[in-house]
Amino acid sequence: MASKNFNVKFCVLLPIVLLITIVLWALPVSAFGIDALTVTQQRVIALFAFAALMWIFEIIPNWATSVLVIVLSLLTVSNKGLGFLCNPEYGQLVNYKDLMAAFADPVVMLFLGGFVLAIMAEQYGLDVTMARALLSLFGTKPKMVLLGFLTVIAIFSMFMSNTATAAMMLAFLVPVLSKLPAGDKGKIGLALSIPVAANLGGIGTPIGTPPNATAVKFLTEAGYDVSFMQWSIRMIPYVIIMILLAWVVLQFLFPFKSEKIVLEIPENKRKKDWKTTVVWVTFIGTILLWATESITKINSNVVALIPLAVFTCTGLFGKNEIKEINWTVLWLVAGGFALGTCLQGTGLAKVLIQAIPFGTMPVVVVLIVAGLVCYFLSNFISNSATAALLIPILIVVAEGMADPAAGNNAQFVAVGGTYAMITFIAVCASIAMLFPISTPPNAIAASTGMVETKDMAKVGLVVGVIGFILGYFWLTKIFPFA
Numbered sequence: 001m002a003s004k005n006f007n008v009k010f011c012v013l014l015p016i017v018l019l020i021t022i023v024l025w026a027l028p029v030s031a032f033g034i035d036a037l038t039v040t041q042q043r044v045i046a047l048f049a050f051a052a053l054m055w056i057f058e059i060i061p062n063w064a065t066s067v068l069v070i071v072l073s074l075l076t077v078s079n080k081g082l083g084f085l086c087n088p089e090y091g092q093l094v095n096y097k098d099l100m101a102a103f104a105d106p107v108v109m110l111f112l113g114g115f116v117l118a119i120m121a122e123q124y125g126l127d128v129t130m131a132r133a134l135l136s137l138f139g140t141k142p143k144m145v146l147l148g149f150l151t152v153i154a155i156f157s158m159f160m161s162n163t164a165t166a167a168m169m170l171a172f173l174v175p176v177l178s179k180l181p182a183g184d185k186g187k188i189g190l191a192l193s194i195p196v197a198a199n200l201g202g203i204g205t206p207i208g209t210p211p212n213a214t215a216v217k218f219l220t221e222a223g224y225d226v227s228f229m230q231w232s233i234r235m236i237p238y239v240i241i242m243i244l245l246a247w248v249v250l251q252f253l254f255p256f257k258s259e260k261i262v263l264e265i266p267e268n269k270r271k272k273d274w275k276t277t278v279v280w281v282t283f284i285g286t287i288l289l290w291a292t293e294s295i296t297k298i299n300s301n302v303v304a305l306i307p308l309a310v311f312t313c314t315g316l317f318g319k320n321e322i323k324e325i326n327w328t329v330l331w332l333v334a335g336g337f338a339l340g341t342c343l344q345g346t347g348l349a350k351v352l353i354q355a356i357p358f359g360t361m362p363v364v365v366v367l368i369v370a371g372l373v374c375y376f377l378s379n380f381i382s383n384s385a386t387a388a389l390l391i392p393i394l395i396v397v398a399e400g401m402a403d404p405a406a407g408n409n410a411q412f413v414a415v416g417g418t419y420a421m422i423t424f425i426a427v428c429a430s431i432a433m434l435f436p437i438s439t440p441p442n443a444i445a446a447s448t449g450m451v452e453t454k455d456m457a458k459v460g461l462v463v464g465v466i467g468f469i470l471g472y473f474w475l476t477k478i479f480p481f482a
Contacts, residue, residue, distance in 0.1 A: 021050040038091025041348040055385035063328035066335020094345030102337040106301035107217040113304025114207035118160040142256035154201030162198035166441035186256030195441035204239040211387035211429035228290040228300035336388020353400040371428040378432030416480035431467035434460040
């Protein structure tokens with residue numbers, strides 16, 4: 001089977017992707033119907049198509065596609081690329097330093113800090129200690145245990161990788177699932193609580209999931225100030241509402257027969273020493289600094305590097321721990337940032353704004369269609385890749401609609417403007433959870449053998465529809481960004 005998939009990807013899909021990319025690259029500029037389009041900008045369009053198709057088909061790992069896109073951009077549209085291609089006569093070129101900076105973008109550093117905290121929390125038992133303390137609050141009634149899992153997973157996913165959170169909570173849940181009667185549908189609900197809560201919880205903070213980081217990055221570049229606290233204050237209430245609604249949905253679709261569930265979470269037996277104290281203090285201190293950015297004036301991206309500095313200087317974070325960092329996610333996000341840099345640096349963004357009549361399009365239609373496209377794609381490809389692909393384009397759309405000269409400017413401002421559109425796209429990427437392939441937490445839940453794809457799709461569709469509708473009204477009507 002693996003061999004067959006390999007043959008299809010490299011013998012069928014890859015030639016198709018390359019053919020489309022070459023055609024877009026080689027067509028006469030006039031074929032695009034955009035008067036001001038330059039050759040360099042045409043190459044960026046071809047690179048976008050290449051990235052999109054490679055991410056969708058996953059011919060090579062998504063992070064590898066991102067690295068390849070950055071290298072191709074450096075070679076073909078930067079001011080230090082191939083001489084015969086990177087000639088100023090072909091159009092405005094991108095500063096090569098800006099493209100390379102995608103690997104160390106402040107938002108990438110924010111995520112790096114989050115990964116470091118998560119690794120140390122796991123290594124020193126903070127995760128187990130917190131999970132044990134939090135889950136003990138919910139008692140032994142099945143519906144309350146379900147709420148407990150949803151709540152704890154959501155909280156952890158705001159600050160840790162949702163994949164790591166799902167894997168950890170599955171370890172606690174498997175013994176419980178094995179003790180429930182075979183005919184108890186509540187087992188399915190408990191198993192599905194893992195991906196549902198992990199996917200929803202990540203929406204709560206800028207470091208919760210890569211689409212959030214991508215949204216923050218491009219909003220900041222567009223001139224909007226998005227602090228850690230500002231994001232969290234708006235999105236955590238949304239997460240709370242969605243978790244409660246998911247709790248109701250899971251109980252309704254998969255009612256419990258058992259009257260009691262006993263969780264057996266092992267105590268953290270690691271010896272408490274100065275190292276554990278350092279990890280606890282640094283963990284709590286970092287969260288507090290993120291939450292008080294408006295008071296301390298320390299940017300959240302800068303705060304993210306504090307735990308890395310503390311842990312490396314104290315010898316707690318060494319070469320073995322560095323290997324545990326999820327570099328693939330960081331590189332995937334960096335590829336999306338590089339595409340955005342190409343879009344802006346070559347002037348393609350400005351050309352598209354002027355060429356496409358965004359000012360005459362109904363605002364509601366643009367938001368809903370963009371959200372649906374993001375939701376659809378995220379069910380089949382990485383939500384990180386989807387956000388990296390769509391958000392740079394939609395920033396251009398938003399700028400066009402935000403132009404005071406645009407016919408629908410007042411309507412766009414009334415629904416929250418650029419903030420609402422880009423944040424909504426990030427939400428749509430996170431609520432896509434129809435299939436086992438949609439997100440790593442979904443795959444982890446499917447690995448229990450207790451969840452059929454139809455059950456996952458049923459819950460994913462209901463939660464997705466509710467999340468989409470609530471997300472739209474939450475960000476445009478109920479709690480828009482000022």
